[in-house]
Amino acid sequence: MSLFPVGLEHYLVLSAILFAVGIFGVVTRRNAVGVLMSTELILNAVNINFVAFNHFRHPAALAGQAFAIFVITLAAAEASVGMALVVSIFRSRRSVEIEDVNILKW
Amino acid sequence: MSIQDIFFYILAAVIVLSALRMVTSRSIFHSAAFLAVVLSLVGGLYLLMQAEFLAAVQILVYVGAVVILIIFAIMLTSQIGNLGQSQSNKLSLPAVAACLLFLAVLVPMLVKHPWDQPAVVGANPSTSSGLVAGATNIQNIGTALMTTFTFPFELVSLALLVALVGAIVIARKDPEA
Numbered sequence: 001m002s003l004f005p006v007g008l009e010h011y012l013v014l015s016a017i018l019f020a021v022g023i024f025g026v027v028t029r030r031n032a033v034g035v036l037m038s039t040e041l042i043l044n045a046v047n048i049n050f051v052a053f054n055h056f057r058h059p060a061a062l063a064g065q066a067f068a069i070f071v072i073t074l075a076a077a078e079a080s081v082g083m084a085l086v087v088s089i090f091r092s093r094r095s096v097e098i099e100d101v102n103i104l105k106w
Numbered sequence: 107m108s109i110q111d112i113f114f115y116i117l118a119a120v121i122v123l124s125a126l127r128m129v130t131s132r133s134i135f136h137s138a139a140f141l142a143v144v145l146s147l148v149g150g151l152y153l154l155m156q157a158e159f160l161a162a163v164q165i166l167v168y169v170g171a172v173v174i175l176i177i178f179a180i181m182l183t184s185q186i187g188n189l190g191q192s193q194s195n196k197l198s199l200p201a202v203a204a205c206l207l208f209l210a211v212l213v214p215m216l217v218k219h220p221w222d223q224p225a226v227v228g229a230n231p232s233t234s235s236g237l238v239a240g241a242t243n244i245q246n247i248g249t250a251l252m253t254t255f256t257f258p259f260e261l262v263s264l265a266l267l268v269a270l271v272g273a274i275v276i277a278r279k280d281p282e283a
Contacts (some may be wrong), residue, residue: 023204028198070258
């Protein structure tokens with residue numbers, strides 16, 4: 001892979017790095033809000049893949065961009081429900097740390 | 107080496123650095139700011155790939171709505187006193203190892219794959235029905251959403267409605283309590 005010109009591989013590698021960073025954030029964050037923010041990173045990596053395949057492989061089609069729009073919509077819905085859950089957990093347990101939320105643990 | 111390539115490398119470098127700062131930052135508020143940077147620059151990547159409408163949607167929905175929502179959640183749930191506390195748990199080292207392993211497997215595969223070969227048998231590149239020659243990106247996306255993707259489009263609007271009602275039900279105070 002050469003550095004120039006920028007092609008599909010470069011976007012895919014960038015997206016893979018972003019995905020790995022997002023996974024790292026989901027696994028290591030203690031704050032529930034931080035975990036939700038890291039999932040946004042993962043969804044963005046997926047969107048970059050969608051648009052890159054659309055642009056480099058099928059420039060005449062629009063399926064990649066349309067699906068990226070659907071992913072953005074669902075990410076917004078997921079964020080709103082997730083934040084509502086965080087606020088609700090904070091109200092009952094006075095904490096948003098993942099380790100303190102263990103009522104389902106036996 | 108065109109100007110677009112240089113822009114791609116600048117955007118990619120800043121995106122990766124900001125994402126790393128986002129997951130390692132001690133203050134959750136700084137993380138939200140770095141998330142806003144990452145999301146805006148991903149919008150810049152969409153512009154480089156000639157997806158103008160998607161770039162606008164990215165800025166409007168992600169930076170305009172989702173980041174604001176996250177900052178509201180941080181301000182509603184922040185506890186005073188543990189700001190200097192470490193934000194990551196004991197899994198840091200295994201998580202770094204797992205992510206590096208993941209990249210070590212995936213990146214060589216992505217780099218070596220012959221992407222220029224014709225698509226696999228059965229793949230139909232002519233899914234561009236309703237694409238009007240000479241129309242702009244926005245016109246084409248609007249036509250595609252209303253013709254080819256009508257069902258997913260309606261389904262997503264239903265999912266948004268359910269998420270809206272669900273968020274209100276989950277976050278409101280218990281009337282009995």
